[in-house]
Structure formats: C-alpha cells, structure tokens
Amino acid sequence: MKKKMLTLMLSVSLVAVTAGCGTKAGEAQNGSAAVKTKDTITIAWYPNESGAEMKSAREEIGKVVAAATGKKVEHKTTTDYTIAIEAIASGSADIAYMGAQGYVEANAKNKKVQPLVIPSGESGTLEDAVYYSWLSVRKGEEEAYRNGSGYSIDNIAGKKFSFVSNSSTSGFKVPSAGILNYFSKKDKYKNLTVDDLILGGKDKFFGEVLFGGTHQGSAVNLLNGKADVAAFCDTCVANYIELDSGNANTAGAVYKIKQGATEPFNTMVGKEFALISVTPVLNQPFVINTGTISEDDKKKLQDSFTSDSVTKNAQIILPKDSKEVGMFKQKSGKEKFLTVDDGFFNPVRMLSN
Template sequence: MKKILTLIISLSLVAVAAGCGTKAAGDTKGAAAPVKTKDTITIAWYPNESGAELKDAREELGKAVAAATGKKVEHKTTTDYIIAIEAIASGGADLAYMGPQGYVEANAKNNKVQPLVVSSGESGTLEDAVYYSWLGVRKGEEAAYKNGSAFAIDKIAGKKFSFVSNSSTSGFKVPSANIVNYFSKQDQYKKLTVDDLLQGGKDKFFSEVLFGGTHQGAAVNLLTGKADVAAFCDTCVANYVEVSSGTANTPGAVYKVKQGAAEPFNTQVGKEFSLISVTPVLNSPFAINTGTVSAEDTKKLKDAFTSDAITKNPKIFLPKDSKDAGVFKQKSGKEKFLPVDDAFFAPVRMLSSN
C-alpha cells in the first residue's frame, strides 16, 4: 500500500480530459461570522449506514458527540444519497458521514461544509487511508472476464450493469471513470462519455443500467441476477460477506454471503460473487457544517474524534475478531480518526470536473 495516494491522484489525472481544471471549493479563509449556539447536533447518515443493524454503532458515535459538546444528538437516517448531501449543505444536519464524492457535492453547494476527520489506513496514517471500489460478477461467471490469465473489463460492454448512485464515489464516479478511460482507447468507443453509462439499451454501452441506491442494493442486484456486473465497495458490504477463496480486495477473490446476514442479504445467504476489478478510493469523511456548528464545538468534536477514548472504543472501532456489525473495524489495531482538510479530496473533485 506504499504511496497509494499517489496512485489515486494518478487515476484522477488520467480520468480528466486534457485542459480540464479542478473545481474550486470556495474561499473558506478569513474571519467567519459568529455561529449561534444550538442545543442539538444532527448527524446525517447515508443509506448504506442507515440500516437497523448499525443502530448501535450510530448511537455509540452519537454518545461521543454528546459527551464532547454537552449537546443533544439526533440521528438523521436516509434512504437516498441526495437527502444526506442536501441535509449537510442546507444546515438540516450539522455532521454527516458521507463518501468523498458526496462531500465534494455538498461543499460545492455550501463551502462552509468541510471535512472534519477520516478513518486512517491500517498504518494509522493517511498514506493508506483507502477503501476499495469493486466490480463483481456472480461466482462461476468470472472466466468470461479474463484476457488470458488476467482479469479485464472488456466483456462488460453489452451487459446488465448496476451502479449504486451517481453521487457515490466507489459505486459510480470511480468505476465510470475507469470504464471510460479503458474503453475510449478503442476505436469503437473513442467517443464514450460517462453520460453514456447512465442508461442502457440496444444502442447503448450497457444493455441495461440499474442503480441499487446503496452498495448493499447494488450487490443484491448482482446476486439476484438483475445485473450481470455490479459496482460496490468493500466496506459497505463487509458486515454481510466473507472471503470464500482468494485474497481480499484483489481480482479473482470470491466472497460469500454470511450465515445470519441482515437485510437485504438475508435472502442471499451462501451466494457468492467474484471480483474482476479493484480500485483504491480515498476514505470517507465525517463532514461538518461550520455555518451551523461553532468554532468552539468544531474543535471539541475534532479533539473527541481523534482521542484515545474513541480510538479504543470497541463499539466504534470494532475489534478485528468482532462478529458485531459496525461502520469501522480494526484490522491492524492502529486504525483511528485523523483530521483532514478540503485539499485531501482534490483527486475526487478532479473526477467530478471531468
């Protein structure tokens, strides 16, 4: 994983057309207007983290926020990415756990929305602070997606494909950029654009395009046969699947739905899928609306998130051998939250400007 962020930046640069600039987030420097103190802090959650199986994890994080600020905490669970993005941008939420692309969109709507922290990588640093965007196919069908002994995405053209949401980084932005970059080198697809991937049909790149709404939904679209290939990420399905064979987060790895998996995987127990493509993606931030949260409370929250109390809380960072469902999990024992600024997400903003 050495220098993995350099690889991500390289991916972004390749994905952006020549002469295409980055989109500025807006000037957040200078004296800020005083923020009126509120009695309640509202935390918005993406659909991926809004399920009942993650209620305890959400509430434990909420307890930490309440203890740090002395304020009440309300959780805003959602059924659509856009709801969470709009909530943090409009001030309907004060904090939000969101993907990098969602953060970029919220920041573009309101530059007072800024990243607070991200979870580190296994090294305990930002150097490997990544998760993975997968392209998966059903077990037994993976041989069709090989060129010789190596996996390739040539055969995804003409297939039924499921993304997550067009506001998803790993479930849309990264895979769509990869697809366009790969296929546009071929004469047949030299004019291919991301917009061409949004709808399916006889004269389209995909025969059918679905959006799962969540990473879990995209994976289930694959397992149920609604899609031949699906894009989703490792972290959002980690509570429901386990490695059946191969090496985790590598092409060729096979994953199986666990016994006792919660909805929507409860009807897919034992079913398997194979990875044909794996791409690292910058870790997701907790974003904060600095227009609704005072500078004093922002500092308290940053200090709390990066404290040993949260790092060592087994209900927030689940132990490696834990069978419980959670949002964050220790792998090396070094994982923790680290502060970041807007510049950390420049590679994602570049993808968005393509």
C-alpha cells in the same frame, strides 16, 4: 500514497489490482462571523449506514458528539444519497458521514461544508486511508472476463450493469471514470461519455442500467440476477460477507454471503460473487457545516474523535475478531480517526474536471 492515489484515481485503469430546536449565538474562535449553534446537533447518514443493523454504531457515534459538545444529538437516516448531501449543504444537518464524492458535491453547494475527521488506513496514517471499489460478477461467470493470468473489463459492454447512486464515490464516480478511461481508447467508444453509461438499452453501452440506491442494494442486484455486473465497495458489504477463495481486494477473489447475514442478504446465504476489478478509493469522512457548528465545537469534536478513548472504543472501531456489526473495524490495531483538510479530496474533485 497520496500522489499514487491521485494517479490511480485520475487514470482509474480498472485493471486487476493486486494488492427542530432552539438556537443560541456562539462566536467562532478564529475571527469569523458569529455562528448560530444549535442546541441539538443532527447527524445525517447515507442509506448504507441507515439500516437497523447499524443503529448501535450510529448511537455510539452520537454519544461521542454529545459528550464533546454538551448538546443533544438526533440522527437523520436517509434512503437516498441526495437527501444526506442536501441536508448537510443546507444546514438542516450539522454533521454527515459521507463518501468523498458526496462531500465534494456538498462543498460545491456550500463552502461552509468542511471535513471534520477521516478514518485512517491500517498504518494509522493518511498514507493508506483507502477502501476499495469493486466490479463484481456472479461466481462461475468470471471466466468471461479473464485475460491471461488477470482480468479485463472488455466484456462488460452490453451487459446489465448496477451502479449504487450517481453521488456515490466508489459505486459510481470511480467506476464510471475508469470505464470511460478504458473504453475511450478504443475507436468504437472514443466518444463515450458518462451520460452514455447512465441509460441502458439497445445501441447503448450497457444493455440495462440499474441503481441499487445503496452498496448493499447494488450487490443484491447482482446476486438476484437483475444485473450481470455490479459496482459496490468492500466496506459497505463487509458485515455480510466472507472471503471464500483468493486474496482479499484482488481481482479473482471470491466472496460469499455468510451465515447470519442480516437484511437484505438474509435470504442469500451462501451465494457467491467474484471480483473482476478492484480500485482504491479515498476513505469517506465525517463532515460538518461550519455555518451551524462553531469553531469551538469543531475543535472539541476533532479532539474527541482523535482521542485514545475513541480509538480504543470497541463499539466504534470494532476489534478485528468481533462478530458485531459496525462501520469501522480493526485490521492492524493501529486504526484511528485523523483530521484532514479540504485539499485531501482533490483527487476525487478532479475526476469531474
């Protein structure tokens, strides 16, 4: 799967896929230089996980960190991807939950930023540790993108398009790479660059370009008519939607905003959108700054996150029939957290090369 993932993410065809505290010195245990470990550990969260509806999920993760390290925990919610990336890179945050692209950017700024754990796939392994980047249109407009029995992205040119953030893996990096890969094979767009996708207007690739700031925000841009096509991922909107027709995570599938959806979808219940492209993306990790988290605490954190007590904690990994809002949810019952090294994210890193 990982080799397949590298191929997918490098080609990214975007065709329909069918499937403030005191400190104390703490010595690292691996012979590295001493690390000044903080009395309070700060966890930075992307905007997608910073909303009020995710508060209990954040706090439950915080309890795991506090119990493992014996330290206080503070949560740093953000309104912009860059804030979280800069926080973990600078050491003003010690742990962050972020997409693969955000990790790659933070690691490039500071090599002390390293992966801690990553949620597994349905198999309970890294082999299918993926989520999905969607290109979506409003229900009823998908026929303009049909190509035989499948779908094509040819007609996205000239449209109003919404990305998430230029530091988003599934909301920018993967879809933009895929668009470039697809259209650069056509003579008209053979010199197309990623910069051409950021600014819309007359004589530009897109008629208008918006950035939702969050995956939820990008979906809202689509549903309220500001965008004709929007990029966002399945997991970040999963708490607000339900499958209406078709096969999940497959081009042609139709989803609708479900009853009881919270902000920003509370005024959009029943609105529908259809997928025209689906691309698998590496799961997003919890990462740490090893300049502020000692090797000893890193080990404690990894042991805790990968323990049975966390795996079976229904407030962290929600049962598949749960109606609660959370970050992680069972599909098979085998889901867990796994340790992973920096090299795991090379497929995303290579998208920038």
